[in-house]
Amino acid sequence: MARAFLREAGRYVALLDEPERFMVHGLMEQTRDLLSPDVESTGDAFADLVASMGVSVATADQDPPVLPGEERDPALDRLLPDAHRADDAVAAEFRRLTEEGLRQRKSANLDLAMERLAAASEDRVELDAAQAPAFLMALTDVRLLLGERMGMRTEEDAERLQDVMEHLDDDDPLGYAMAWYDFLTWLQETLTQALLGDG
Numbered sequence: 001m002a003r004a005f006l007r008e009a010g011r012y013v014a015l016l017d018e019p020e021r022f023m024v025h026g027l028m029e030q031t032r033d034l035l036s037p038d039v040e041s042t043g044d045a046f047a048d049l050v051a052s053m054g055v056s057v058a059t060a061d062q063d064p065p066v067l068p069g070e071e072r073d074p075a076l077d078r079l080l081p082d083a084h085r086a087d088d089a090v091a092a093e094f095r096r097l098t099e100e101g102l103r104q105r106k107s108a109n110l111d112l113a114m115e116r117l118a119a120a121s122e123d124r125v126e127l128d129a130a131q132a133p134a135f136l137m138a139l140t141d142v143r144l145l146l147g148e149r150m151g152m153r154t155e156e157d158a159e160r161l162q163d164v165m166e167h168l169d170d171d172d173p174l175g176y177a178m179a180w181y182d183f184l185t186w187l188q189e190t191l192t193q194a195l196l197g198d199g
Contacts (some may be wrong), residue, residue, distance in 0.1 A: 001015070001017070002014070002015060002016050002020055002183075002187075003015035003164070004186070004187075004190035005127075005187065005190040005191040005193075005194045006194055007194045008189075010128075010129065011126050011127060011128055011129075012127040012128075012131075012191060012194050012195070013124055013125065013126050013127075014105065014124075014125045014127070014187065014190070014191075015077065015123045015125075016117075016120065016124070016125050017123050018087045018110060019102055019119055020183070021123075021125070023180060024117060024142075024183075024184070024187075025114050025117045027108050027142045027145075027180065027184070028113055028114050028117075028138055029110075029114060030145070031079075031110055031138075031141050031142050031145045032107050032110040032111065032114075034073065034075060034076065034079070034145065035058075035076075035079060035103050035106050035107050035110070036103055036104070036107040036140075049122060058190075074148060075145050075148040075149065079106065079141055079144055079145065106137070106138075106141055108134070109134040109135070109137045109138045109141070110118075110138045110141065110142075111172065112131060112134045112135065112138070113134065113135045113138035113139070116131060116135060126178065126192075131194070132191060132194075132195055135191065136188065136191050136192060136195065139184055139187055139188040139191070140188060142184055143181060143184050143185060143188065146177060146180065146181050146184070149177070150174065150177055150181065152176065152181075153189045161174075161178060165178055
């Protein structure tokens, strides 16, 4: 039985059983894979470095590079939103200059969160003062990804999904996804309250 994050002697502690930790870890891993996918080595150190940054370098006998924004997973736009929505050129330049660093920071948060889940002892997920904000940001990114996959982008979408939930079969995957979205929301809220000193 899960217990919310609470502050205990300068640490932030939640009780999550093994299936809960396994599922949250898996969702975090999927989010991290989207942000920083493993790139197969080409044997060319420079090309591998560039590919790891989400850019394609083409030679004369290859297709032209994939331009930013082409065939992009819409979930990435939720995780890495444009800084300037009114001007596409400004947004593209800002993305070019900042996206790799943002991907790295988000991936690092997810790595830390997965490590803390894996290190749980007797169902206790413990975070120190430096780890708790990173764990919170990792939860936020997983919820954004899961919400995008369910088509939840606006308040109206959330209301529509709640209405749909009332008529779903017990084994419908959407119901399962929504249950985990609600669980992640609860975890996020309790950790936020603990960080603010209310938990």
